[in-house]
Amino acid sequence: MQGVDHYENFPVASWLCPARLRPTVTALYHYARSADDIADEGDASPAQRLAELAAYRAELERALAGQPAVDPRWSGQFAALARAIAAHQLPAQPLHDLLDAFEQDVRYTAAGSRYADPAALLDYCRRSADPVGRLLLHLYGVHDAKSLRQSDAICSALQLINFWQDLGVDLQRGRHYLPLEPLARHGVDEAALLVPELDPQQDGAARALLTELTQQARALMQDGAPLATRLPGRLGWELRLVVQGGLRILDQIERLQHRTWRSRPKLGAADLPLLLWRALRMRT
Numbered sequence: 001m002q003g004v005d006h007y008e009n010f011p012v013a014s015w016l017c018p019a020r021l022r023p024t025v026t027a028l029y030h031y032a033r034s035a036d037d038i039a040d041e042g043d044a045s046p047a048q049r050l051a052e053l054a055a056y057r058a059e060l061e062r063a064l065a066g067q068p069a070v071d072p073r074w075s076g077q078f079a080a081l082a083r084a085i086a087a088h089q090l091p092a093q094p095l096h097d098l099l100d101a102f103e104q105d106v107r108y109t110a111a112g113s114r115y116a117d118p119a120a121l122l123d124y125c126r127r128s129a130d131p132v133g134r135l136l137l138h139l140y141g142v143h144d145a146k147s148l149r150q151s152d153a154i155c156s157a158l159q160l161i162n163f164w165q166d167l168g169v170d171l172q173r174g175r176h177y178l179p180l181e182p183l184a185r186h187g188v189d190e191a192a193l194l195v196p197e198l199d200p201q202q203d204g205a206a207r208a209l210l211t212e213l214t215q216q217a218r219a220l221m222q223d224g225a226p227l228a229t230r231l232p233g234r235l236g237w238e239l240r241l242v243v244q245g246g247l248r249i250l251d252q253i254e255r256l257q258h259r260t261w262r263s264r265p266k267l268g269a270a271d272l273p274l275l276l277w278r279a280l281r282m283r284t
Contacts, residue, residue: 018234021139024088027080028135032098035226039102046110050103057099064092088139094131101128109175118216122156129159153224154243157283160217161246164210164253167260182209193261210258218250229282240279242251247276
């Protein structure tokens with residue numbers, strides 16, 4: 001996932017992912033990645049994107065029913081997904097939730113719609129991010145309510161971190177994730193964030209807004225983080241690194257004084273030793 005979004009939290013072909021699960025995780029990754037591309041890439045109109053997503057959902061329904069795909073564009077990946085569904089009894093709802101989120105992205109971007117408050121944005125994350133964690137937990141046989149809640153917290157935090165990390169990029173593309181309530185409360189003119197330099201008053205207001213939003217994301221991540229120390233084996237270590245990667249992005253946003261409308265922080269090879277050290281120090 002761009003930093004922590006775009007489904008890079010799927011442990012695709014990672015040495016941390018057990019060999020027996022790699023085909024299924026890869027199938028899930030390609031399912032989500034392709035749908036995301038339909039919603040976001042190229043120059044198709046919103047109506048075309050929604051029509052493509054509807055066709056994609058029809059292929060999902062066939063895969064869930066154990067039927068072969070009919071659209072040759074996606075026949076290979078839905079054949080792999082159908083095998084994964086049959087092998088692991090994957091739940092249908094998270095797979096549908098992801099498509100719901102992609103359709104919402106198309107509609108919101110086309111209409112220039114805004115999220116009213118942080119709760120509305122978290123409701124979007126419930127469908128755009130949380131299903132990823134739930135599907136992975138399902139593969140490992142983890143179904144208890146506490147683990148699912150903490151997984152949701154981690155995934156939503158990652159999504160929010162990505163929003164604030166990519167703020168400038170998203171604004172340029174007409175994507176609006178800054179909720180209206182804190183925008184108004186801090187007196188931030190969102191359109192002003194598109195100019196190279198803000199006046200001192202707007203700069204301070206925007207930094208205060210991003211400080212609040214990133215603190216919310218950090219609190220959510222810290223709420224879910226104990227899951228990583230409870231899960232056994234490779235999944236636990238994978239999740240530790242995911243958590244620490246998200247927290248590291250937040251550290252970098254702080255060093256930019258929260259001005260992510262001007263500059264996008266990202267992780268690099270130099271961050272890996274620190275991430276490993278922090279992952280090792282996470283307590284049960």
